[in-house]
Amino acid sequence: MLYIAEIFYSLQGEGPSIGKPTVFLRTAGCNLRCDWCDEPEALKVNKKNTLSAEQIVKQIESFGVKHLDITGGEPMLQQKDLREVLELLPDHYYVEVETNGSFAKESYEFIDHYNSSPKLSGSGNKPYELILKNFDKTWYKFVIDHQKDVEETLSFIEREGIPIHRVSFSPQSRTEEEAFEKSLWLMEICKDLKITFAPRMHIYYWGNKKGT
Numbered sequence: 001m002l003y004i005a006e007i008f009y010s011l012q013g014e015g016p017s018i019g020k021p022t023v024f025l026r027t028a029g030c031n032l033r034c035d036w037c038d039e040p041e042a043l044k045v046n047k048k049n050t051l052s053a054e055q056i057v058k059q060i061e062s063f064g065v066k067h068l069d070i071t072g073g074e075p076m077l078q079q080k081d082l083r084e085v086l087e088l089l090p091d092h093y094y095v096e097v098e099t100n101g102s103f104a105k106e107s108y109e110f111i112d113h114y115n116s117s118p119k120l121s122g123s124g125n126k127p128y129e130l131i132l133k134n135f136d137k138t139w140y141k142f143v144i145d146h147q148k149d150v151e152e153t154l155s156f157i158e159r160e161g162i163p164i165h166r167v168s169f170s171p172q173s174r175t176e177e178e179a180f181e182k183s184l185w186l187m188e189i190c191k192d193l194k195i196t197f198a199p200r201m202h203i204y205y206w207g208n209k210k211g212t
Contacts, residue, residue, distance in 0.1 A: 001050040002081045003028040005042040005073060009063040013201040014170060015115045016139055017096060022067045023060050027082075030074040032100055035124035036145065038174050042073040053084040060089070067094045076103035086110035101132040101140075114138040120156060122149045130160055138166065141198055144186055145172035154193075168198035 005026040012022040029045040037043065051059075060068060068089070075082060076099050086095065087110070094112050101116040116132050119125045122145050132138055140162050142153045150169075157167055169190055171182035179200055190197040 001052055002056065002078050002085070003045045003047075004049055004051050004056065005039070007056065007059045009065060011201070012067075012069060014198050015096070015141060015168070016113070017067065017069075018198070018201055020067055021065050022069050023063045023065050025056065025060065025068060025070045025075075025085075027070065027072045027075040027078055029077050030072055030100075031077060031102065032074065032119055032123070032125050034119055036143075036172050036174070039073065053081070053088055056085050057088045066090075066092055067096075069096050069098065071098040074100055074103075076105070079103070079105075083110070099132060101130045101138075102128050104131050105134070108134075108137075111137065115141055117141045117143060118156065119143075120149065120152050122146065122152070133160065133162075135163055135166060140167050142167065142169055143172045144169050144182070144189075147185065147189070150189055150193075164195065168196040170198045170200055173200060 005028040007023070007025050009021070009023050012018055012020045026039070026042055028042055028049060030043050033043070070082065075097055089095070095110060096113050096115060097111055098115045098117070101118045105114070114132060114137055116138050118130055118140065121127070123143070144150060144153065153169070157164065169186055171179055171186050173179035173182055183199060187197050
């Protein structure tokens with residue numbers, strides 16, 4: 001049984017699969033507490049909100065879309081149970097996982113790519129070791145709230161040896177206005193640094209509405 005916050009269908013709003021029709025499996029529970037978390041409901045683990053692997057796969061398949069994003073919360077907290085879900089999925093599904101990078105990977109063979117978003121000091125979390133470092137399957141998204149976050153992020157990238165072509169910067173935002181305002185200066189920084197700018201498309205069109 002897995003703790004689940006929601007299962008829904010939408011367009012991928014960020015990352016390398018942006019714009020792609022996607023089924024989202026949002027797990028519940030997280031080992032971090034970000035000051036600007038945009039999914040606070042997914043932090044809560046409620047024993048009433050549990051589903052079996054069979055129930056989850058049935059819901060996923062009902063949307064008729066072969067692209068799955070496993071997000072949270074922090075889905076890697078439940079990766080041993082998620083393996084059962086992945087084993088039941090038909091092998092023609094494309095699977096990506098959203099993670100903060102603080103857990104070792106399991107079920108690796110079932111996952112096409114990881115979107116790792118390491119949380120630095122601006123998030124309000126204590127520093128932690130970056131575990132997920134497989135550069136063949138992992139893309140790194142850094143959430144930028146203030147311009148001062150950029151220098152810390154660049155130092156982190158250099159220290160961890162992350163290839164710059166696998167890095168993107170996203171504006172921390174929970175409203176359309178906030179996303180637009182921060183994107184203006186962050187896009188210029190990305191141009192100067194030759195780093196990919198990753199807009200949060202779902203914020204522009206749906207704000208912070210649940211299930212979008």
